[in-house]
Amino acid sequence: MNRIHLSKLSLALLAALPLAGQAAGVSDGVVKVGVLTDMTGAYSDLAGPGSVAAAQMAAEDFGGKVLGKPIVVISADHQNKPDVASNVARRWFDEEQVDVVADLVSSSTALAVMPVAAAKKRITLLSGPGSDPITGDRCTPYNVHYTYDTYSMAHGTGSAVVQQGGKSWFFITADYVFGRTLEEDTASVVRAAGGKVLGAVRAPFPTADFSSYLLQAQSSGAQIVGLANAGADTVNSIKQAHEFGLTPKQSLAGLLVFISDIHSLGLEAAQGLYLTTAFYWDRDDESRKWSQRFYARTKKMPTMVHAGVYSEVMHYLQAVKAAGTDDADAVMKKMRETPVNDFFAKNARIGPDGLLRHDMYLARVKAPKDSKKPWDYYQILKTIPPDQAFPPLSASKCPLVKK
Amino acid sequence: MTVRARAVLGYGLLVGIGLAAPFLVYPVFAMNVLCLALFASAFNLLLGYAGLLSFGHAAFLGAAAYAAGYVTREWGLPTEAGLLAGVAVGAGLGLGFGALAIRRSGIYFAMITLGFAQLVYFLAIEIPWTGGEDGFQGIPRGKLLGVLNLDRPLVMYYFVYAIFLAAFWLIQRTIASPFGHVLRAIRENEPRALSLGYEVSRYKLTAFVLSAALSGLAGALRAFVNQFAALPDLYWHTSGNVVLMTLLGGMGTVTGPSVGALLVGVLENYLAGLGSWVTVITGTVFVLCVLSFRRGIVGEVRALVKRSF
Numbered sequence: 136m137n138r139i140h141l142s143k144l145s146l147a148l149l150a151a152l153p154l155a156g157q158a159a160g161v162s163d164g165v166v167k168v169g170v171l172t173d174m175t176g177a178y179s180d181l182a183g184p185g186s187v188a189a190a191q192m193a194a195e196d197f198g199g200k201v202l203g204k205p206i207v208v209i210s211a212d213h214q215n216k217p218d219v220a221s222n223v224a225r226r227w228f229d230e231e232q233v234d235v236v237a238d239l240v241s242s243s244t245a246l247a248v249m250p251v252a253a254a255k256k257r258i259t260l261l262s263g264p265g266s267d268p269i270t271g272d273r274c275t276p277y278n279v280h281y282t283y284d285t286y287s288m289a290h291g292t293g294s295a296v297v298q299q300g301g302k303s304w305f306f307i308t309a310d311y312v313f314g315r316t317l318e319e320d321t322a323s324v325v326r327a328a329g330g331k332v333l334g335a336v337r338a339p340f341p342t343a344d345f346s347s348y349l350l351q352a353q354s355s356g357a358q359i360v361g362l363a364n365a366g367a368d369t370v371n372s373i374k375q376a377h378e379f380g381l382t383p384k385q386s387l388a389g390l391l392v393f394i395s396d397i398h399s400l401g402l403e404a405a406q407g408l409y410l411t412t413a414f415y416w417d418r419d420d421e422s423r424k425w426s427q428r429f430y431a432r433t434k435k436m437p438t439m440v441h442a443g444v445y446s447e448v449m450h451y452l453q454a455v456k457a458a459g460t461d462d463a464d465a466v467m468k469k470m471r472e473t474p475v476n477d478f479f480a481k482n483a484r485i486g487p488d489g490l491l492r493h494d495m496y497l498a499r500v501k502a503p504k505d506s507k508k509p510w511d512y513y514q515i516l517k518t519i520p521p522d523q524a525f526p527p528l529s530a531s532k533c534p535l536v537k538k
Numbered sequence: 539m540t541v542r543a544r545a546v547l548g549y550g551l552l553v554g555i556g557l558a559a560p561f562l563v564y565p566v567f568a569m570n571v572l573c574l575a576l577f578a579s580a581f582n583l584l585l586g587y588a589g590l591l592s593f594g595h596a597a598f599l600g601a602a603a604y605a606a607g608y609v610t611r612e613w614g615l616p617t618e619a620g621l622l623a624g625v626a627v628g629a630g631l632g633l634g635f636g637a638l639a640i641r642r643s644g645i646y647f648a649m650i651t652l653g654f655a656q657l658v659y660f661l662a663i664e665i666p667w668t669g670g671e672d673g674f675q676g677i678p679r680g681k682l683l684g685v686l687n688l689d690r691p692l693v694m695y696y697f698v699y700a701i702f703l704a705a706f707w708l709i710q711r712t713i714a715s716p717f718g719h720v721l722r723a724i725r726e727n728e729p730r731a732l733s734l735g736y737e738v739s740r741y742k743l744t745a746f747v748l749s750a751a752l753s754g755l756a757g758a759l760r761a762f763v764n765q766f767a768a769l770p771d772l773y774w775h776t777s778g779n780v781v782l783m784t785l786l787g788g789m790g791t792v793t794g795p796s797v798g799a800l801l802v803g804v805l806e807n808y809l810a811g812l813g814s815w816v817t818v819i820t821g822t823v824f825v826l827c828v829l830s831f832r833r834g835i836v837g838e839v840r841a842l843v844k845r846s847f
Contacts, residue, residue, distance in 0.1 A: 175817060212816060213805070216569065217673055217768040218760075222807055226564050243768050250676065250765070266672050273675060311663040312670030340663060358631040 169233040174212035180395040182240035193448035218245035223331035229379030242266030262443035274533035282443030291411030295497040305357035306335035309364035318363040377404040414439035421478035446479035488533035565691040571803040573760040578783040578795030580752035586790030589725030594655030600772030602754035603761035607677040615678035628754015636746035673768030788834025
């Protein structure tokens with residue numbers, strides 16, 4: 136009895152399903168941006184609530200409406216778990232009319248959501264993750280990788296530091312795929328630029344005590360100690376390098392450092408560190424103006440991930456307006472056709488692999504005495520043009536790139 | 539109402555809810571909950587009936603997921619082979635870990651299993667084909683028996699549901715069998731079971747391997763549902779989560795772990811919009827449950843029913 140009743144119910148529900156179809160123009164009368172990010176975990180400082188605020192700022196600055204339909208920003212915490220991320224994304228696409236997912240910090244969540252979005256023809260705008268397969272063999276036609284990738288971090292810092300005179304290198308590497316890729320990439324760039332790699336040491340991931348690795352780096356006598364690690368590992372190694380007196384005799388080069396890391400480390404410990412960044416708030420008038428507004432809202436200066444989220448959401452909304460629809464194919468076409476021109480990037484274009492190639496900046500962390508105001512942390516040494524910062528299309532492993 | 543009629547009614551209701559679930563909630567979410575429910579039930583077989591607290595069950599879940607993904611994506615084998623590979627890897631690891639871990643008991647047993655699980659976690663970070671923290675992505679769902687297309691959510695859901703019911707029935711049978719009774723005897727008083735002539739360590743090992751194999755099944759199934767295997771599956775958080783699910787739902791009850799898995803799944807997925815509050819709420823719920831109803835949700839309901847009828 137029970138079962139018969141239920142199967143009738145299921146049939147009725149099944150019949151009701153096809154009603155949820157798609158219309159032309161703006162589907163469902165709303166353009167919905169879903170910010171899927173790490174709200175509480177290791178990346179919540181560099182992305183997290185700041186990314187949500189950035190997306191909201193973009194929606195407000197656009198006027199809250201596109202093509203006469205409201206823009207809605209929603210957010211969720213993926214807890215850095217790929218299963219949670221892909222579940223939330225599926226629910227967003229199927230039940231909450233989300234048109235575009237932004238940020239997706241941490242590569243595993245991004246790589247989990249990308250195929251889901253592509254299958255449902257929705258767009259992903261990545262700002263937080265950096266892994267190369269995103270625009271390599273795992274690329275999708277509905278994805279934009281906006282802010283940085285590991286290649287740009289390795290190549291930016293590697294070649295630029297050698298040009299600045301840092302000829303001999305030693306690496307402290309987090310012993311897993313990400314760290315090893317970062318080390319190998321950087322080492323090859325250093326050699327190509329005429330530098331020397333004196334050695335490397337692999338630290339298990341994660342490590343709290345870097346003393347033995349730092350001692351090896353110290354005794355190698357290298358001018359530059361490259362930190363091929365991320366997050367807490369980077370913060371711990373920088374802090375301990377300072378305590379060991381490694382710096383300032385040797386200089387550290389962080390291969391994935393965000394301004395939020397520097398803020399929590401303090402300038403005393405971080406001074407002299409070389410790093411590559413896609414955005415620095417105090418670089419020019421435009422970036423200052425936007426960052427002050429971001430600061431007024433969040434009481435923090437933006438990381439490059441935050442700036443990337445604002446810029447990518449803005450670029451998306453402009454493309455929706457220009458295309459006259461929120462249909463993913465049409466919007467992607469417009470986004471590729473139109474160069475990005477704002478406080479974040481100048482004349483930057485999205486390639487067929489989904490990567491936005493834009494200027495990156497080599498920066499050095501200031502000494503405490505040179506820092507004149509709060510958040511005055513970086514001295515920008517050099518602008519790295521897109522063709523040096525990002526991988527050439529000819530070498531792309533992405534099947535969408537026609538050669 | 540007789541005990542039997544009550545049980546039939548109860549199970550009938552649960553089966554009915556399961557059948558209707560994909561129309562009421564999101565199918566992929568429902569599948570994930572089923573996988574976690576299977577995982578928690580397998581864990582409960584060990585904790586609730588043999589009294590062994592393993593803190594390394596994530597290893598079986600995660601390793602099986604990677605194995606299932608590997609044989610289907612890299613070797614192009616069918617989905618069924620992927621599930622078998624998952625079960626085999628779960629059972630194999632269970633045999634290896636179990637043979638060493640059951641020599642100790644209590645906290646030492648838990649620490650040994652945790653140690654082994656962390657070993658597997660670091661292996662997954664190190665081995666190149668796992669993709670490190672990117673995870674093992676793009677696992678094909680394939681076709682069931684070469685005919686039914688599992689890429690369709692409803693087909694996949696009922697496939698997962700059928701496997702869940704079969705595994706659940708197996709667990710239920712195991713608990714009700716003489717073997718299950720011996721396990722309970724060991725849990726209650728190990729020296730006594732030994733003195734009655736039971737080879738305690740062999741019973742424990744069998745339970746451990748069975749639990750690990752079923753966890754492997756859950757992991758392999760989950761790999762096909764989500765179409766990826768990733769590091770968090772292997773992390774000790776997952777081992778902790780399954781303890782949480784089992785305790786919330788009711789340790790040593792047949793349906794308890796599934797209820798716990800549902801609760802934790804709902805908290806994790808539907809509250810994701812609340813950001814940092816998820817962890818706070820999960821923690822509060824756990825503390826409240828452990829403090830106010832120690833038998834877990836199902837345990838309390840059962841006690842209530844027993845008192846009122």
